[in-house]
Amino acid sequence: MPYLHAPEDLGELLEGEPRFRVDQLRDWLYKTPVLQTEDMTNLPQEVRSRFSDRLWPFTVEVEQSADSGTTRKWLFRAPDGAAIEAVLMGYPRRATLCISSQAGCALGCTFCATGQFGFERHLEPGEIFAQVAYAQAFLRQIGMPGVPDHLTNVVFMGMGEPLANYNRVREAIRRMVEVMGLSARAITVSTVGIVPGIKRLAEDPWPVYLAISLHAADNELRTSLVPINKRYPLEMLVAAAWEYFEKKGRRLSIEWTMMDGVNDTDDQATKLAVIANRLRAHVNLIALNPTPLTEETASPERRIEGFARLLANHGVNVTIRNTRGREIDAACGQLRIVAGKSGIAG
């Protein structure tokens, strides 16, 4: 499985072959990824056959399409049974891939499908990067109607908390930026608030976007929804986010999942406005995609609009995000539930 080797170590796979063959293979994996080894046209059959049945570090267990073919969701399965989810969302000028950094998640946010499963394991850098390569190959070779033929954005908003798997995520980002050539400005790392991870990210050379999944604007409510808030309370999180902003000069975003009667009150909006203004952050509101495993339900549309208006009245930049892929359960961890229900999952 070549993606499990660092790009610099691919020579180990092609022992005895000249250097240019290793470079060719690296280009097929990183620069112009392809869905199968047969498409690596300048590599001799003998070389391709060395890894033809194991190009990807996972198999595609479920593939679903929605929104007239402009949303595609994959449930990948690693050989040890770990589930990896990725969602590709196409727009006229953008193709955004949402990727996973862990199989499962240990942080147990109450409203999150992945959180209810618990933690399986960290994903390796190659498993994280391969999601990007797979989507890139998909766009180039199969494509989506009216969507660019390459990825324009990658967001770490799938399964897992990326900053709880720091070193591997860092290495995956390095491969995206330094080997694939994706702009760091096209990458967003989303965290529920692992403060030491935010500080480390600030030290790294790449100016990736930082998104804070806030969901509540006071410690009491936040700890009840996002238990890690107990260890890294709001004051610490806001201070670390500000430090990141100052160091990188990248606008921060705040993600807020709207839950009916939970965090959609005027009081929360007012408190959120204070934090958003302090961080000069953009706020994204998204209705909860409820799952059979979570108690919370989505805020009604009118409440979301009212909440957004209140924020705007306080001078906050706010966007109501549409929920892509509703009919295919495109929120993180949800495809796995569906697969489990239908007996597909192991």
Ligand code: SF4
């Ligand atoms: S919201 Fe993110 S951090 Fe929280 S349980 Fe889900 S995957 Fe983990």
